[in-house]
Amino acid sequence: MAIARIHWQNDIPQNPVDEERLRQIADAVLTQEGQTTAEMTLVLTDDATIQELNRTFRQVDSPTDVLAFPTAEGADFVLPPDLPPYLGDVIISYPTALAQAEAQGHPVDQELTLLIVHGCLHLLGYDHETEEERQRMWARQEALCAQLAAKEDDLPPDAHHPA
Numbered sequence: 001m002a003i004a005r006i007h008w009q010n011d012i013p014q015n016p017v018d019e020e021r022l023r024q025i026a027d028a029v030l031t032q033e034g035q036t037t038a039e040m041t042l043v044l045t046d047d048a049t050i051q052e053l054n055r056t057f058r059q060v061d062s063p064t065d066v067l068a069f070p071t072a073e074g075a076d077f078v079l080p081p082d083l084p085p086y087l088g089d090v091i092i093s094y095p096t097a098l099a100q101a102e103a104q105g106h107p108v109d110q111e112l113t114l115l116i117v118h119g120c121l122h123l124l125g126y127d128h129e130t131e132e133e134r135q136r137m138w139a140r141q142e143a144l145c146a147q148l149a150a151k152e153d154d155l156p157p158d159a160h161h162p163a
Contacts (some may be wrong), residue, residue: 005084007041015094017112025113026090028151029120029144037084042116042124043091050093065096068122090119110149117144126138130140 006023026042047063055061057069070088092115101111121137121144128134 005039007039009041009043011043011045012094015044017094018045018109021109022116024110025116025148026120028148029117030087030124032144032147033120035085035087035122035124038087039084040087040120041089042119043089045091045096046097047093049089050096053091063093063096065093065100066119067091068119070123070125087120087123090116090123092116092119113148114141114145117141117148 006026008023010017022042026040029146030036030038030040039096047152050067051061051063054064055069057067061090068088071086091137097111097115098108102109105117118141121141126133126137126140128137
């Protein structure tokens, strides 16, 4: 069992998401990438908030599905030697994820999985600025999503959506 610590922030609690499932997805990605003691924050927010972040940090004045803010790209961040590395923040727009899931004809849980995997890979140094980087990241993203889907298929039907 991994011991990554996934901090959680839900800015729109009226949305029916399984917080524990989302944490497990992030934890599984970090574990598969060898980051079993790292920490990160996973944020679920709305389009207005993610648009503001996108405008402020990427100079793109529109909402997006996921943003990742790796600590490795920021100013020097010093931690005491006994603390695990803090990888950064993954911020997901729930309304955009829901719209994309509906457009693709799959459940929002599947879309959230993809966005968490994508965001975590960015925290771990993957990118898609060049074609070579894109191919590498997309291949890893696809492999991780397939592993996660296979794991969920092995669960009993009532384990997907706890009461």
